[in-house]
Amino acid sequence: MRSLPFSVPQTLWTRIAAAVLALVVLAGLVVVGVRHFTGLPEDAAFSYGGKVVTQDDLAGRADLLGALYGVKQPTRKAERETFQRDVSKAVAVSMILDRAADERDISISDKSARDTLASMLKAQLGADPDAAFTAILGEFGVSENDVLDELKRQQKIARLFQDVTAKAVAAATPSAVKASFDKDPAQFAVPERRRLSNVVVATRKQAAAVLARARKGESFSRLARQTSLDDATRDKGGALGTVSESQLDPTFAKAAFAASDGGLFGPVKSQFGWNVGRVGRIVPGRPVAFATVKDDVADALRSELALAAWRRWLGDEIKDAHVDYAADYRPDHPDAAPSDSGVVPNPAVPSAGVSSTPSVP
Secondary structure, rough: OOOOOOOOOOOOHHHHHOOOOOOOOOOOOOOOEEEOOOOOOOOOEEOOEEEEHHHHHHHHHHHHHHHHOOOOOOEEEEHHHHHHHHHHHHHHHHHHHHHHHHHHOOOOOOHHHHHHHHHHHHHHHHHOOOHHHHHHHHOOOOOOHHHHHHHHHHHHHHHHHHHHHHHHHHHOOHHHHHHHHHHHHHOEEEHHHHEEEEEEEEOOHHHHHHHHHHHOOOOHHHHHHOOOOOHHHHOOOOOOEEEEEEOOOOOHHHHOOOOOOOEEOOOOOOOOEEEEEEEEEEEOOOOOHHHHHHHHHHHHHHHHHHHHHHHHHHHHHHHHEEEOOHHHHOOOOOOOOOOOOOOOOOOOOOOOOOOOHHHHH
């Protein structure tokens, strides 16, 4: 499923907040208190705070997620049932957070949301953004108010996050930042990088044949031009550039960073096919002085402190809530400890593992 071809701009706060809040919060990311009773209407998905959210309400929400964020509903029955439970839980949590924001008198004006939308469209849709936006809305079956409501909700929850975590973040004093660096300076060091070339083919047998030819001395770049399925690197002789281990598919990275300088490796299977690689050059990692990365360390510590404070606060808030789920919409583990995985992705967070290098396996 495609999503609208523009994205909501992110600040430091929205990136941090989005990891643990709502809107389309990750399934299992929160602890929801459940009170069991049988008084829900027949068409209800759940009830919270005296409001019944119907099954049709949730179906509409899922459709909106698809249009705005590309969230695709599974086709298999078992996966679809899990998906609807996750959406139910996500919407319940967003309602809890909305109420918390309202109790703190946090609100976002229509003008603020419209100004954000106008800036976003101008930056991302180029010439005549209004006409392009109107056409897009028609194509995806959503309204301008749908988009504005999402922007307002994101901004409101980001403000709530900032409000809740302000005291915790203040603990990131200069001495605390230095102590955080001294505790594990390696995490801020410049990582080892490798200049890699890669050939992608359809089968293991084909990959083994390419590897055999390369080991016999055939030019790797010529082999890539002749055999690779990767359109982005084939004409460059398979060159991926100089990359760190974190930029690569984990399986490919393990093989690439175990090979010697100038060495060949593979066959390795990735989502793109079967890979054969070559290490062109190893650029060693190196430690860095605290003064060089002081700002990065401070950002990391503030994020760590903020997330910890948010999770504590959020857990307390949700434990006090009474969310009553219909049987088919009750999450499998409504009282489970927070988790970082789920079926419903958070649209405000960049996907984990996305590489900045095109076509990296």
